Amino acid sequence: MSTTTPATARTGTGTTGSTGGTAAALSAARTLATAARVLRQLRHDPRSIALMILVPCVMLVLLRYVFDGSPRTFDAIGASLLGIFPLITMFLVTSIATLRERTSGTLERLLAMPLGKADLITGYALAFGLLAIVQSALATGLAVWALGLDVVGSAWLLLLVALLDALLGTALGLFVSAFAASEFQAVQFMPAVIFPQLLLCGLFTPRPNMQPVLEAISNVLPMSYAVDGMNEVLRNPDITGAFVRDVLIVAGCAVVVLALGAATLRRRTA
Amino acid sequence: MMNSIGAAAIHARGLTVRRGDRTVLRGLGFSVPPGQITGLLGPSGCGKSTLMRAVVGTQAQVTGTLDVLGRPAGDGALRARIGYVTQAPSVFDDLTVRQNLDHFAAVLDPGRSRRAARRETVTRAIDDVDLTSHADSLAGRLSGGQRGRVSLAVALLGTPELLVLDEPTVGLDPVLRRDLWNLFHRIAAERAATILVSSHVMDEAERCHRLLLMREGEILADDTPDALRARTDSETVEAAFLHLVDQANALQESAR
Numbered sequence: 284m285s286t287t288t289p290a291t292a293r294t295g296t297g298t299t300g301s302t303g304g305t306a307a308a309l310s311a312a313r314t315l316a317t318a319a320r321v322l323r324q325l326r327h328d329p330r331s332i333a334l335m336i337l338v339p340c341v342m343l344v345l346l347r348y349v350f351d352g353s354p355r356t357f358d359a360i361g362a363s364l365l366g367i368f369p370l371i372t373m374f375l376v377t378s379i380a381t382l383r384e385r386t387s388g389t390l391e392r393l394l395a396m397p398l399g400k401a402d403l404i405t406g407y408a409l410a411f412g413l414l415a416i417v418q419s420a421l422a423t424g425l426a427v428w429a430l431g432l433d434v435v436g437s438a439w440l441l442l443l444v445a446l447l448d449a450l451l452g453t454a455l456g457l458f459v460s461a462f463a464a465s466e467f468q469a470v471q472f473m474p475a476v477i478f479p480q481l482l483l484c485g486l487f488t489p490r491p492n493m494q495p496v497l498e499a500i501s502n503v504l505p506m507s508y509a510v511d512g513m514n515e516v517l518r519n520p521d522i523t524g525a526f527v528r529d530v531l532i533v534a535g536c537a538v539v540v541l542a543l544g545a546a547t548l549r550r551r552t553a
Numbered sequence: 554m555m556n557s558i559g560a561a562a563i564h565a566r567g568l569t570v571r572r573g574d575r576t577v578l579r580g581l582g583f584s585v586p587p588g589q590i591t592g593l594l595g596p597s598g599c600g601k602s603t604l605m606r607a608v609v610g611t612q613a614q615v616t617g618t619l620d621v622l623g624r625p626a627g628d629g630a631l632r633a634r635i636g637y638v639t640q641a642p643s644v645f646d647d648l649t650v651r652q653n654l655d656h657f658a659a660v661l662d663p664g665r666s667r668r669a670a671r672r673e674t675v676t677r678a679i680d681d682v683d684l685t686s687h688a689d690s691l692a693g694r695l696s697g698g699q700r701g702r703v704s705l706a707v708a709l710l711g712t713p714e715l716l717v718l719d720e721p722t723v724g725l726d727p728v729l730r731r732d733l734w735n736l737f738h739r740i741a742a743e744r745a746a747t748i749l750v751s752s753h754v755m756d757e758a759e760r761c762h763r764l765l766l767m768r769e770g771e772i773l774a775d776d777t778p779d780a781l782r783a784r785t786d787s788e789t790v791e792a793a794f795l796h797l798v799d800q801a802n803a804l805q806e807s808a809r
Contacts, residue, residue, distance in 0.1 A: 398660045
């Protein structure tokens with residue numbers, strides 16, 4: 284133990300090895316504790332909850348009457364937006380919430396305790412995922428039943444895609460918060476990360492109509508598959524192969540970005 | 554030093570920390586005896602907080618040997634055994650005092666079956682820092698000193714063997730400061746915990762069992778308050794500290 288190896292190098296084994304046995308068994312409890320805590324924090328901020336849940340609904344109502352004369356357009360754009368809203372809201376909420384955790388010192392404190400990084404990330408994803416369920420269910424229900432959004436497929440599939448989009452938004456927000464030094468910067472990441480995807484996702488024009496380079500770029504952006512998935516449900520009565528592919532890609536991206544987000548959490552900082 | 558290395562709660566040899574291109578700690582060697590209060594004193598910017606972060610295992614770029622409670626600093630098994638209070642209060646402003654402590658307690662001692670035990674430690678920790686009447690207030694609505702005490706209460710959860718406290722009494726009134734120091738002594742005596750506490754306030758130094766005096770990333774003295782005063786022929790620790798700093802400055806001048 285009294286060698287002169289760098290202490291940083293030795294912690295590598297310490298973090299994974301010694302707590303591995305108990306931490307793995309108990310992480311469910313710590314994950315749930317984290318999720319409960321995040322929800323409890325939100326409960327002290329009812330205005331944010333109201334904005335998160337109501338704004339997408341208001342936008343859909345607005346959209347419905349903007350396209351009052353062309354219900355076909357509302358169907359296409361409305362379905363796409365049902366996938367995009369949860370992504371954007373959760374991106375914003377998560378990036379700010381985790382940034383606050385980083386800057387307030389509570390992240391350092393939690394990581395100095397026996398809390399696994401996966402516990403923390405999963406806890407956040409759970410809490411915001413729950414919020415996303417409420418938001419997506421309300422928006423989807425409103426669009427399909429009250430605003431007459433005409434979907435050929437099942438509304439439940441719309442909800443599924445919306446949920447995965449929310450998870451993707453949470454993952455992206457978590458990841459991006461590592462590169463923001465202030466809440467000001469975190470908000471600026473929204474146009475940087477979300478807007479290009481919004482322009483290229485096929486909302487404004489079908490992706491095959493784009494300039495080939497842009498189409499190729501849109502092929503590697505996850506939001507494209509979120510919108511494609513929504514459109515599959517819009518047009519097909521049954522679950523199509525393309526729908527399954529879209530859903531898997533969005534879910535896969537969310538998991539990969541969540542893992543990248545976990546990698547940005549450092550127990551030791553300069 | 555007067556303690557055998559094996560029994561020391563913290564043992565450092567050749568401990569060096571770099572932050573960016575600046576060397577903040579330069580080859581420190583010292584031992585902190587277990588079950589005692591060791592004060593870490595020195596002008597601001599001398600590396601006190603960095604040393605504490607290294608002990609807790611949150612500091613990157615640490616080289617040399619640093620053993621804490623018999624394990625290398627930052628070892629995963631140490632996380633439940635160390636209570637750490639940062640200089641700026643690190644609590645959730647949008648949770649109440651009790652909710653804050655509930656959460657940290659659930660991380661330290663998780664599981665539904667431990668709920669009753671957790672409630673007890675949380676209530677005790679709130680009482681320890683004298684915040685019982687504010688238990689249901691949002692942390693963000695409390696005064697600076699009160700938020701600092703919430704942060705301290707978090708470190709008291711789960712009966713840690715080592716408490717690392719970075720200026721825990723800054724901005725507190727004399728009565729509260731006295732009460733907290735009594736609490737530190739009680740914790741050291743009753744729970745046989747080791748306490749490493751940094752401070753600017755020299756009259757607090759008199760209340761420590763041992764002192765580490767730091768200056769510009771080096772340790773000037775490692776001794777008991779009595780021995781320091783005797784060695785420098787001073788009335789107070791403050792005078793002893795100033796004497797040692799002047800001496801070190803003079804030495805540096807003449808070396809140039």
